[in-house]
Amino acid sequence: KTEALPRERYRSFLEDQDQRTGSFLEIGVPEVWDCASGATGSDLTDFPLAVKDNIAVEGYHLTCGSSMLQSLNAPYTATAVERLVRAGALVVGKTNMDEFGMGSSTANTPLGTTVNPWDHSRVAGGSSGGSAAAVAQQLVPVALGSDTGGSVRQPAAFCGVYGLKPTYGAVSRFGLTAYASSLETIGVLGARIEDVTAVFRAIRGEDPRDQTSRAWPHQENSKAGPTGAGGSSGAIGVLQGDLGLSPEVERNYQATKQALTDLGYRLEPVRLSTLDYVVPAYYTIATAEASANLARYNGIRYGHQPAFAENPEELMRKARSQALGDEVKLRILLGTFVLRSGFQDQFYLRAQKIRTLIRQELDRVYQGVQALLMPVFPRQAFLRDPADGMDSFQQKVADRFTCTANLAGLPSLAVPTGLEEGLPVGMQLMGPAFSEEDLCGVAQELS
Numbered sequence: 001k002t003e004a005l006p007r008e009r010y011r012s013f014l015e016d017q018d019q020r021t022g023s024f025l026e027i028g029v030p031e032v033w034d035c036a037s038g039a040t041g042s043d044l045t046d047f048p049l050a051v052k053d054n055i056a057v058e059g060y061h062l063t064c065g066s067s068m069l070q071s072l073n074a075p076y077t078a079t080a081v082e083r084l085v086r087a088g089a090l091v092v093g094k095t096n097m098d099e100f101g102m103g104s105s106t107a108n109t110p111l112g113t114t115v116n117p118w119d120h121s122r123v124a125g126g127s128s129g130g131s132a133a134a135v136a137q138q139l140v141p142v143a144l145g146s147d148t149g150g151s152v153r154q155p156a157a158f159c160g161v162y163g164l165k166p167t168y169g170a171v172s173r174f175g176l177t178a179y180a181s182s183l184e185t186i187g188v189l190g191a192r193i194e195d196v197t198a199v200f201r202a203i204r205g206e207d208p209r210d211q212t213s214r215a216w217p218h219q220e221n222s223k224a225g226p227t228g229a230g231g232s233s234g235a236i237g238v239l240q241g242d243l244g245l246s247p248e249v250e251r252n253y254q255a256t257k258q259a260l261t262d263l264g265y266r267l268e269p270v271r272l273s274t275l276d277y278v279v280p281a282y283y284t285i286a287t288a289e290a291s292a293n294l295a296r297y298n299g300i301r302y303g304h305q306p307a308f309a310e311n312p313e314e315l316m317r318k319a320r321s322q323a324l325g326d327e328v329k330l331r332i333l334l335g336t337f338v339l340r341s342g343f344q345d346q347f348y349l350r351a352q353k354i355r356t357l358i359r360q361e362l363d364r365v366y367q368g369v370q371a372l373l374m375p376v377f378p379r380q381a382f383l384r385d386p387a388d389g390m391d392s393f394q395q396k397v398a399d400r401f402t403c404t405a406n407l408a409g410l411p412s413l414a415v416p417t418g419l420e421e422g423l424p425v426g427m428q429l430m431g432p433a434f435s436e437e438d439l440c441g442v443a444q445e446l447s
């Protein structure tokens with residue numbers, strides 16, 4: 001631990017640094033501040049924590065990156081945050097994000113763009129881009145994000161930090177604003193794998209306030225199941241064939257495979273026949289769930305209210321058309337389209353069947369390997385200028401490596417695997433359910 005930094009100095013340090021990247025939407029170093037700004041080890045006492053602004057923390061706003069909720073105060077605190085605070089953590093601010101978690105850039109919000117700390121002309125990734133940039137800038141050692149289809153891992157890869165998306169249900173979602181409830185988890189971003197592991201250990205476990213949460217099935221802090229089970233120990237699956245990666249990401253994938261071989265792992269070639277169906281299935285299910293989850297923003301119970309309306313219908317219409325962004329509206333429309341009566345077989349149910357196939361295929365793969373090594377994203381942080389970067393369709397297609405874990409409900413850890421052309425690259429280690437400790441262990445060896 002480093003010397004405690006005086007509260008006011010830390011706050012002005014955060015405010016000052018934040019002007020460079022726009023990582024934070026709100027900074028609020030607590031009164032009880034007596035805290036080191038350095039590494040935390042596994043001790044969580046007095047360590048600074050940043051929280052994505054779709055996770056409720058009493059005393060802060062809960063904007064979800066949307067004009068709709070810009071003035072909403074969080075009415076309670078999320079279980080994950082509550083557990084960290086109980087362990088001694090101090091929330092120092094709320095981080096920027098794509099509106100309601102929909103996006104891959106943290107530019108898709110009316111509340112201000114977060115830029116990549118490595119290169120300000122590039123995006124930080126998203127949707128937890130504020131959390132990733134704050135960690136990469138060393139403003140906080142750890143930040144919480146949420147991952148519905150890659151939103152912790154992709155910005156972690158773009159900013160060169162670790163990003164853990166836990167097993168579905170391993171961490172309570174109480175206090176996480178819903179986007180696509182069956183896919184999403186609260187996740188951890190950190191500069192050091194030890195900190196990510198320590199924070200994950202503190203937040204995981206059953207919570208009576210989230211019916212989908214599960215008790216951690218292993219002995220506390222022990223290595224998880226797969227190692228040694230069924231002769232899978234030491235084998236890591238790697239994807240075969242042309243994955244459509246940029247030359248830089250391809251080079252890094254090969255180098256990471258080599259690094260694992262050097263550590264004594266056996267590489268097993270794996271072909272995922274379901275990979276091509278991941279994005280269509282994800283965007284069908286995610287938009288369907290989003291259309292239902294976002295129906296609550298009706299101008300009456302939450303957030304933005306139009307100045308004037310003749311009747312309740314006009315009130316809702318105006319509230320939603322004024323305060324939701326275009327991408328959010330598009331996804332609500334897509335969601336209602338795929339759920340339309342008479343068409344469910346064609347879209348939603350088909351996507352659910354694909355989802356089952358993905359899970360079954362991965363279950364088979366994990367009979368033979370303890371983890372899968374995959375790229376996080378086909379390319380590095382793209383340029384902010386849409387003309388030179390990626391359009392929103394290209395961004396969606398590029399989600400194929402990350403959405404797999406969400407559809408299957410399985411854990412995945414983005415690991416910073418070095419720089420190519422001066423920019424970070426991240427690879428993800430995906431494993432069977434509740435294998436987080438194992439994934440962190442492999443990452444630790446790679447570090």
Ligand code: GLN
Pocket residue numbers: 100101102103104126127146147148149150151152179286399
């Ligand atoms: N790129 C994904 C999307 O736009 C990220 C979603 C997420 O994980 N919140 O849906």
